[in-house]
Amino acid sequence: MSNTAIAAENATSLVVEGVSVIYPNGHQALxxxxxxxxxxxxxxxVGVNGSGKSTLFKSIMxxxxxxxxxxxxxxxxxxxxxxxxxxxxxxxxxxxxWQFPVSVSDVVMMGRYGAMxxxxxxxxxxxxxxxxxxKRVSMWEFRDRQIGELSGGQKKRVFLARALAQxxxxxxxxxxxxxxxxxxxxxxxxxxxxxxxxxxxxxxxTHNLGSVPEFCDQVVLINRTVLAYGATADVFTxxxxxxxxxGVLREFEFEQSTIQEHDGQKVRVVTDDExxxxxxxxxxxEYMDREKHEKLLRExxxxxx
Amino acid sequence: xxxxxxxFGFSFMQDALLVGGLVGGxxxxxxxxxxxxxxxxxxxxxxxxxxxxIVLAYITGIPLAIGAFLAGLFCAxxxxxxxxxxxxxxxxxxxxxxxxxxxxxxVLFSKTPxxxxxxxxxxxxxxxxxxxxxxxxxxxxxxVVLVTLLxxxxxxxxxFDPGQARVMAxxxxxxxxxxxxxxxxxxVVALQAVGIILVVAMLVTPGCVAHLWTDRFDRxxxxxxxxxxxxxxxxxxxxxxxxxxxxxxxxxxxxxxFFVSLLVAPKYGIIARKLKR
Numbered sequence: 001m002s003n004t005a006i007a008a009e010n011a012t013s014l015v016v017e018g019v020s021v022i023y024p025n026g027h028q029a030l031x032x033x034x035x036x037x038x039x040x041x042x043x044x045x046v047g048v049n050g051s052g053k054s055t056l057f058k059s060i061m062x063x064x065x066x067x068x069x070x071x072x073x074x075x076x077x078x079x080x081x082x083x084x085x086x087x088x089x090x091x092x093x094x095x096x097x098w099q100f101p102v103s104v105s106d107v108v109m110m111g112r113y114g115a116m117x118x119x120x121x122x123x124x125x126x127x128x129x130x131x132x133x134x135k136r137v138s139m140w141e142f143r144d145r146q147i148g149e150l151s152g153g154q155k156k157r158v159f160l161a162r163a164l165a166q167x168x169x170x171x172x173x174x175x176x177x178x179x180x181x182x183x184x185x186x187x188x189x190x191x192x193x194x195x196x197x198x199x200x201x202x203x204x205x206t207h208n209l210g211s212v213p214e215f216c217d218q219v220v221l222i223n224r225t226v227l228a229y230g231a232t233a234d235v236f237t238x239x240x241x242x243x244x245x246x247g248v249l250r251e252f253e254f255e256q257s258t259i260q261e262h263d264g265q266k267v268r269v270v271t272d273d274e275x276x277x278x279x280x281x282x283x284x285x286e287y288m289d290r291e292k293h294e295k296l297l298r299e300x301x302x303x304x305x
Numbered sequence: 306x307x308x309x310x311x312x313f314g315f316s317f318m319q320d321a322l323l324v325g326g327l328v329g330g331x332x333x334x335x336x337x338x339x340x341x342x343x344x345x346x347x348x349x350x351x352x353x354x355x356x357x358x359i360v361l362a363y364i365t366g367i368p369l370a371i372g373a374f375l376a377g378l379f380c381a382x383x384x385x386x387x388x389x390x391x392x393x394x395x396x397x398x399x400x401x402x403x404x405x406x407x408x409x410x411x412v413l414f415s416k417t418p419x420x421x422x423x424x425x426x427x428x429x430x431x432x433x434x435x436x437x438x439x440x441x442x443x444x445x446x447x448x449v450v451l452v453t454l455l456x457x458x459x460x461x462x463x464x465f466d467p468g469q470a471r472v473m474a475x476x477x478x479x480x481x482x483x484x485x486x487x488x489x490x491x492x493v494v495a496l497q498a499v500g501i502i503l504v505v506a507m508l509v510t511p512g513c514v515a516h517l518w519t520d521r522f523d524r525x526x527x528x529x530x531x532x533x534x535x536x537x538x539x540x541x542x543x544x545x546x547x548x549x550x551x552x553x554x555x556x557x558x559x560x561x562x563f564f565v566s567l568l569v570a571p572k573y574g575i576i577a578r579k580l581k582r
Contacts, residue, residue: 085473146520
């Protein structure tokens with residue numbers, strides 16, 4: 001990797017320092033939240049409903065101004081970084097009006113508006129970016145479809161393509177796996193891994209606990225403030241989760257024999273649509289593909305050395 | 306048949322058809338944005354709220370259009386203010402603000418000796434427009450159409466996904482106010498043709514018709530405008546022959562278009578959906 005590429009990579013950062021948000025109606029959504037993320041990470045933002053996840057997202061996107069504290073993106077204040085189109089976001093499916101008369105490529109082209117002149121007439125480079133992005137999420141064949149005619153997973157990929165077309169280095173995803181089939185979920189995760197390799201910060205708000213250890217290397221755990229943040233294995237402990245969720249989580253305890261003697265055997269956990277979070281012996285996290293995950297962890301620790 | 310088109314020979318009818326067509330097309334353009342943004346009520350609110358502005362402008366001697374425009378903006382911004390600073394929801398706040406302003410306008414009007422006709426403000430007077438009003442309508446209406454068409458992509462974005470506009474540092478707040486401003490201007494322009502009461506219909510119905518026929522935005526704009534212009538011309542002709550309220554006839558034809566579309570539109574019509582099942 002060239003030095004300039006490394007420099008560019010190092011520039012990508014997200015620093016939240018002492019952020020408090022009090023809404024005009026007096027509701028304090030966040031109190032003194034602090035954490036920092038460096039280039040090349042997939043970080044989960046985990047917390048119950050009403051814990052301030054969306055408020056935190058809104059402060060990063062400049063939709064709400066913190067009552068106290070600062071958010072800095074790539075070393076710049078939010079407004080300035082937005083002007084450079086550094087932040088891209090993928091909205092929740094419920095926030096989008098799927099009846100809207102726009103096609104798949106229309107939506108992805110919207111990611112290019114910031115780079116176009118004020119009449120928003122697409123140039124060759126814009127068309128090319130849209131095509132690249134759609135091909136990258138395997139949605140190019142669907143480019144002329146109206147957005148309501150897509151499956152849940154396809155809809156998600158269209159908005160991911162918009163973020164790609166925009167070229168943001170900090171990408172915020174709100175509940176990316178709601179209504180998404182498992183196969184698409186894997187495809188999205190693979191793409192997020194690629195983006196992480198290229199130095200992007202992927203910040204994922206989710207309540208789907210089981211998928212977090214599968215694809216996130218860091219976690220920010222919040223409940224009105226940041227309870228803990230850092231590497232997934234350190235933060236995602238049964239104690240921390242209990243602190244974040246209180247009694248909200250449903251817990252299944254298996255027969256002791258299953259938990260104690262699972263190494264080298266299959267542990268079978270069946271749930272409905274969402275991935276379960278499984279703690280094994282000594283409270284360590286269980287992964288779908290243990291060896292692959294350990295290899296990844298080894299590689300990452302070598303990189304950091 | 307030639308008898309039906311006979312009124313084209315009169316110059317006042319030619320003016321009316323020109324102005325009506327332009328106003329219909331202009332309102333139809335905006336209606337696409339309004340129904341997609343969920344602002345149908347906003348047209349209703351602003352059109353009623355302009356009344357005190359018109360009367361105050363008359364009293365102070367400034368052009369009626371400017372008074373109406375300022376009153377319309379005041380209605381929209383004060384609604385936003387009430388929503389942000391209380392527990393009242395936006396549509397409720399709007400209901401209070403615009404009826405209050407309309408009532409204020411009525412009271413003001415009844416206490417002001419004038420040669421204005423309340424009938425003309427409420428129901429329009431397209432067959433009796435003056436030369437000045439004619440050129441004012443063409444000029445302002447043309448400007449609204451031009452700006453809306455030029456900035457249609459940005460306006461569509463703030464209807465579809467205001468968050469994306471903000472995250473790209475596009476001036477989303479300015480665009481919101483621009484859309485409001487265009488709406489207020491359009492209402493002022495349309496007052497002459499159909500009056501306060503019926504302008505609401507012109508700002509909602511054509512967009513709904515088009516939304517039933519297509520799911521691409523540019524086509525929606527075209528269908529909306531086309532149907533509105535045809536409805537306006539037809540409505541004016543019918544009103545001439547039936548000697549009935551012109552604004553009423555225009556809106557009736559639009560409503561008829563809507564119900565026909567609701568039944569027979571190719572993909573989203575009721576018949577097509579029944580057949581698909």
